[in-house]
Amino acid sequence: MTTGNQGLQTKRQKTTSQNPAITSIYTADPSAHVWNDGKIYIYASHDMDPARGCDLMDRYHVFSSEDMVHWVDEGEILSSDDVSWGRPEGGFMWAPDCAYKNGTYYFYYPHPSDSNWNDSWKIGVATSDKPASGFTDQGYVPGLGGFALIDPCVLVDDDNSAYMYYGGGSVCLGGELNEDMISLKDGMKEMEGLEDFHEAAWVFKRNGLYYLTYADNLEDNNRMRYATSESPLGPWTYRGIFLEPTGCSTTHGSVVEFKGQWYLFYHNQAISGQGNLRSVCIDYLDFNEDGSIKTVVQTLE
Numbered sequence: 001m002t003t004g005n006q007g008l009q010t011k012r013q014k015t016t017s018q019n020p021a022i023t024s025i026y027t028a029d030p031s032a033h034v035w036n037d038g039k040i041y042i043y044a045s046h047d048m049d050p051a052r053g054c055d056l057m058d059r060y061h062v063f064s065s066e067d068m069v070h071w072v073d074e075g076e077i078l079s080s081d082d083v084s085w086g087r088p089e090g091g092f093m094w095a096p097d098c099a100y101k102n103g104t105y106y107f108y109y110p111h112p113s114d115s116n117w118n119d120s121w122k123i124g125v126a127t128s129d130k131p132a133s134g135f136t137d138q139g140y141v142p143g144l145g146g147f148a149l150i151d152p153c154v155l156v157d158d159d160n161s162a163y164m165y166y167g168g169g170s171v172c173l174g175g176e177l178n179e180d181m182i183s184l185k186d187g188m189k190e191m192e193g194l195e196d197f198h199e200a201a202w203v204f205k206r207n208g209l210y211y212l213t214y215a216d217n218l219e220d221n222n223r224m225r226y227a228t229s230e231s232p233l234g235p236w237t238y239r240g241i242f243l244e245p246t247g248c249s250t251t252h253g254s255v256v257e258f259k260g261q262w263y264l265f266y267h268n269q270a271i272s273g274q275g276n277l278r279s280v281c282i283d284y285l286d287f288n289e290d291g292s293i294k295t296v297v298q299t300l301e
């Protein structure tokens, strides 16, 4: 199915765009990646309609595009029914990420392992040799999880070493992954230097500088903040807020370069008016000479 943001292509000329970008189903927490087939992919949470709550989020879809304008829904890639170790009642498939290393795509997602959901988060892993299908359950990252620890993000660095980040509440943790991309080399450590961290960690690299973006704690109106470091595991230097509230109580985003332009992927609730029926949005993201991120201008229609 094709859906999409027909206006983004000409936004700079017209100063208008079309957001949300994904309109065929409700989606949130977009993790965008450019793989070596030249396409850009969005791995997102899927808010289920009619809304009941986040317990109903029980499956993931992937979207792909060749031009940032036309988006193809590649279909469902994993549901809570596919997870052997998960909460018996299913649901709670929250913000995911995907990484590629040595011919394998690794799909990471937070999911509880028992009925006491917020105390039993684990970071599940599914793998495939394709970016948007064929994922099979590989269990979870040993030693990770527990109360409110969600939202995995994985950075594969230029030297092919890989780092995982996650967190929630007020703590953000990071650590290096082993070659298997499932276990950790030396465990996790707290990411130092972030201000007002809440959740939604995302790490990317630009011009040799690491950026860690995240959602803050502003009540019912989370914003996106960021910090930078010369090292993938910090310590981090706090740099500021770059996305103001979207009108949704949660915020969650990813930053990626595609064909020479940087973009911010995030979500709002513009279609439904409900915080648990969210929609993925896309806007241009620009940097200043000193590497700081310019405040993103949200295009609303």
Ligand code: FUB
Residues within 6 Å of the ligand: 028, 029, 045, 054, 094, 095, 150, 151, 199, 200, 250, 251, 252
């Ligand atoms: O989508 C479920 C949760 O809401 C995510 O894991 C958080 O980051 C927030 O967006």
